[in-house]
Amino acid sequence: MNVESEQRSKGQRIQTGIAILAVLSIVTHLVIRYGMSLPGHASNIPLWIAYTLGGIPLVWGLLLNLVRRQFGSDLLAGISIVTALLLGEYLAGTLVILMLSGGEALEDYAVQSASSVLKALAKRMPSVAHRKSGGQITDCQLEEIAVGDELVIFPHDICPVDGTVIEGHGSMDESYLTGEPYEMSKTPGSEVISGALNSDSALTIRADRLPEDSRYAKIMEVMRASEEERPRMRRLADKLGAFYTPIAVAIALVAWFISGDPVRFLAVLVVATPCPLLIAIPVAIIGSISLAAKRAIIIRDPSVLETIDTCRSVIFDKTGTLTYGRPELIEQIMAQDVDSDYTLQLVGSAEQYSKHPLSEAIVRAAETGNQNRLEVTSISEKPGEGLTARIDGHEVRIISRKKLALSNPRDVAELPPLAGGLECVILVDDRYAATYQFRDAPRTESREFVKHLSSKHHIDYVMLLSGDRESEVSYLAEKVGITDVRANKSPEEKLDIVREETSKYGTVYVGDGINDAPALMAATAGIAFGQRSDVTAKAAGAVIMDSTLRKVDELFHISRRMRRIALQSAVGGMVLSIIGMIFASLGYLPPVAGAILQEVIDVLAVLNALRVAIPPKVLTDY
Numbered sequence: 001m002n003v004e005s006e007q008r009s010k011g012q013r014i015q016t017g018i019a020i021l022a023v024l025s026i027v028t029h030l031v032i033r034y035g036m037s038l039p040g041h042a043s044n045i046p047l048w049i050a051y052t053l054g055g056i057p058l059v060w061g062l063l064l065n066l067v068r069r070q071f072g073s074d075l076l077a078g079i080s081i082v083t084a085l086l087l088g089e090y091l092a093g094t095l096v097i098l099m100l101s102g103g104e105a106l107e108d109y110a111v112q113s114a115s116s117v118l119k120a121l122a123k124r125m126p127s128v129a130h131r132k133s134g135g136q137i138t139d140c141q142l143e144e145i146a147v148g149d150e151l152v153i154f155p156h157d158i159c160p161v162d163g164t165v166i167e168g169h170g171s172m173d174e175s176y177l178t179g180e181p182y183e184m185s186k187t188p189g190s191e192v193i194s195g196a197l198n199s200d201s202a203l204t205i206r207a208d209r210l211p212e213d214s215r216y217a218k219i220m221e222v223m224r225a226s227e228e229e230r231p232r233m234r235r236l237a238d239k240l241g242a243f244y245t246p247i248a249v250a251i252a253l254v255a256w257f258i259s260g261d262p263v264r265f266l267a268v269l270v271v272a273t274p275c276p277l278l279i280a281i282p283v284a285i286i287g288s289i290s291l292a293a294k295r296a297i298i299i300r301d302p303s304v305l306e307t308i309d310t311c312r313s314v315i316f317d318k319t320g321t322l323t324y325g326r327p328e329l330i331e332q333i334m335a336q337d338v339d340s341d342y343t344l345q346l347v348g349s350a351e352q353y354s355k356h357p358l359s360e361a362i363v364r365a366a367e368t369g370n371q372n373r374l375e376v377t378s379i380s381e382k383p384g385e386g387l388t389a390r391i392d393g394h395e396v397r398i399i400s401r402k403k404l405a406l407s408n409p410r411d412v413a414e415l416p417p418l419a420g421g422l423e424c425v426i427l428v429d430d431r432y433a434a435t436y437q438f439r440d441a442p443r444t445e446s447r448e449f450v451k452h453l454s455s456k457h458h459i460d461y462v463m464l465l466s467g468d469r470e471s472e473v474s475y476l477a478e479k480v481g482i483t484d485v486r487a488n489k490s491p492e493e494k495l496d497i498v499r500e501e502t503s504k505y506g507t508v509y510v511g512d513g514i515n516d517a518p519a520l521m522a523a524t525a526g527i528a529f530g531q532r533s534d535v536t537a538k539a540a541g542a543v544i545m546d547s548t549l550r551k552v553d554e555l556f557h558i559s560r561r562m563r564r565i566a567l568q569s570a571v572g573g574m575v576l577s578i579i580g581m582i583f584a585s586l587g588y589l590p591p592v593a594g595a596i597l598q599e600v601i602d603v604l605a606v607l608n609a610l611r612v613a614i615p616p617k618v619l620t621d622y
Contacts, residue, residue: 015101018054022098025050029091047090054097055081076248080269084591087262092270092591099273099595099602125195125216129160132204142211149207153198162214163205165190170201185359244574248272248581255585263591267584271594272577280569280605287613288562295619296545297555304541308525309559311506314459315498315519318466318473319440320512320547321529322450322480327358328441329365333416334434343434345371346396347426350389353379354398358424361438397427408432420471439475445622446480449549452622457556461505465494465519494519510552527552554619565612573605 025046033043062078077100084093128139132150142160145151150166153159159172169187174196186192192205195216211217252268285306289299299305316322334340348366351359352373366373378390386399404425405412411432415425421439425432443449453459463484466473473487486497495518501507502524509516509523517539520526528540529547544551580597583589589597 014057018058018101019098021054022050022094022101025094026091026098029094044090047094050094050097051081051085051090054101055085055093058097058100076245076269077273079249080266080273083262083266083269087266089263089266089591092266092595095592095595095599096270096273099598126158126160130154130157145207145211147207147210151205151207153192153203153205155198155200155202157198159192159194159196159198159205160214161194161205161207161211162209163192163207165192165203166206167204168201170203171199172196173199240570240574244272247578251578251581251585259585259587261587264585264587267589267591267594268581270591271580271584271589271598273595273598280573280602280609281566283606284562284566284569284609284612287610288558290613291615292542292555292558294615295551295554295558297551297558298543298545299541300543301541304525304527304555305559305562307506307559308508308542309457309556309563311508311524312459313461313463313501313505313507314453315463315465315501315507315509315523316482317509317511317516317519318464318468318476321510322446322464322476322549323440323442325440325512325547327361327422327438329361329436330421330439330441331419331437332434333437335414335432338428338433340434341369341371343426343428344369345374346391346394346428347398347436349374349376349391350379350387350396350398353389354381354387356381356387356398358422358436358438362436394428395430397430399425399427401425404432420469420475439472442476442479443549445549448622449553450480450482452553456621461501463497463501465489465497467491467494491516491518495522498522512547527555550620553622557619557621561616562612565609569605569609572608573601576601576604 028046029043032046059078059081062075066075077096080096081093081100084090084096125142127142129142129145130137130152131140131145132152137152145161151160151163165186165188167188169185171185172192174184174193184190184196186203191208192203193216194211194214248269252265252272255268256262256265285302288305289302292299292305319325332340332344334343344362344366348363348371351362351366353376374392376389376391379387380389381387386397386403389396399407401412401415401418401423404415404427408427408430411427414432416435419437421437423435423437426434426436450462453462461484462482463486464473464477464480464482465486467489468487470485470487473485477483477485489497494516498507498509498519499522502522506524508525508527509519510527510529511520512529516528520528520539520541525542526540528543542555544555577598580589580594580601584594
């Protein structure tokens with residue numbers, strides 16, 4: 001635990017201790033005064049203790065904030081504590097101490113409760129690794145792993161470090177880290193990431209990073225930052241407090257001036273103590289963080305919840321946000337007199353054994369076309385040589401355009417012109433049969449999602465911003481219905497564009513690559529897709545663990561719902577407090593009764609704020 005975290009934890013314990021002390025002091029005071037019928041000064045001793053050990057630290061903290069020109073909505077509470085002391089209204093003052101410190105303690109408890117979803121991540125990592133040395137496999141602690149060590153990942157083990165496969169063929173489930181709902185094939189040379197779940201085959205990897213520098217450890221840092229960092233939770237409260245505080249002080253001064261009784265001043269301020277602002281709004285924010293975490297959305301900066309629904313511009317990166325981040329077979333360009341269905345059946349049957357990135361796209365296309373797999377009698381996939389298979393009496397080769405020019409130069413003339421995206425060349429019985437073209441296909445919901453932004457979320461402006469080629473970006477933009485396209489942009493250029501747009505509108509930026517990190521930080525609300533980059537996750541205000549646009553829509557709705565319920569709790573509490581202030585100014589509410597009334601208002605405000613953590617039936621609208 002770092003120094004800042006230790007200080008924060010110490011502060012939390014102090015606030016909780018003050019709240020407990022205030023409760024004990026109030027109970028003891030009531031027992032001595034009414035149960036034992038002792039003189040008033042004897043019953044006030046517990047309250048003096050509460051003032052000495054609890055009130056002084058709280059007021060001192062508020063004075064330091066005043067020196068720093070930090071005028072928070074808790075200023076009224078500090079004035080009430082001092083005024084109650086000067087007027088000898090120790091019980092009323094102790095009740096305010098309880099309200100102020102209790103709000104802090106409640107907020108800390110809410111933070112811990114909300115973070116329980118995040119803590120589940122820590123349970124996944126193994127405590128030991130299986131190190132291979134001199135043909136022997138021994139267990140070692142994770143902190144003993146060095147870069148370059150050979151580690152064996154047994155079936156169904158979790159990978160402890162980022163590394164490279166050096167022996168074995170298999171697959172790993174990386175969806176817990178990337179959000180992608182499929183297993184990634186692994187073969188010698190493949191990268192593996194810590195936290196990924198191995199499938200049925202043992203793999204030997206070379207450690208490329210230390211465990212503390214690996215992907216999963218970085219993700220855990222993101223989670224801990226989300227859990228530990230004390231957010232500036234009262235921006236909304238301070239905006240409301242800027243109006244509320246002068247009104248409360250004015251009513252208190254007028255009551256004092258007209259009645260000539262300073263106790264009226266205290267009574268008004270005690271009722272005015274802005275606990276609906278101090279407690280209800282943080283509870284609503286923490287509840288929304290908890291709800292978002294349960295929906296696989298990690299809120300790193302709570303300001304995202306306050307601002308995202310007010311933004312009027314959305315900027316998308318291309319790959320992995322509006323697209324799946326994986327190739328899809330979009331075109332089969334056949335040679336003359338070649339049957340496309342049978343060729344796809346042959347190629348799909350061969351590619352089920354391949355580890356090439358395009359193989360899954362071909363297999364998916366064959367399955368979509370209901371192509372039955374044929375028996376493969378032999379198969380070979382040497383690095384750089386493509387794939388060769390014997391199927392149904394035919395020799396099938398899947399190679400690149402460059403390889404075709406070397407091995408079958410006579411067939412080059414039959415190739416179609418180069419197009420955007422990726423491609424592979426198919427030979428059947430050593431004759432050119434087809435060219436398959438691939439692109440990173442748009443998500444099925446992309447067009448509908450983009451279209452609904454203006455009507456459902458008041459988004460006036462949508463941009464597609466990418467470092468990819470113009471042809472690729474324009475192709476996607478046409479598919480999803482975006483007219484403003486910026487391609488071939490470096491991270492620095494992306495940053496400049498986002499800054500310019502953010503200066504004109506509240507801007508949401510959605511990205512998933514390392515080159516998106518500066519733009520994510522510059523936007524009003526930065527959203528990172530998946531966990532492909534720890535740098536990106538740290539730069540974003542929110543991280544979508546399940547890489548779907550529906551989760552982005554859920555975040556919009558969680559934000560809107562949080563603002564609505566927080567405002568209901570805060571404004572409703574303030575209205576009730578103002579009514580109470582009026583009664584106190586007329587002399588109908590003494591300070592202690594006013595404090596009790598304020599506690600009732602607090603309970604109502606907090607109960608309403610707690611509704612935000614209850615999952616609604618629907619969180620999307622497209």
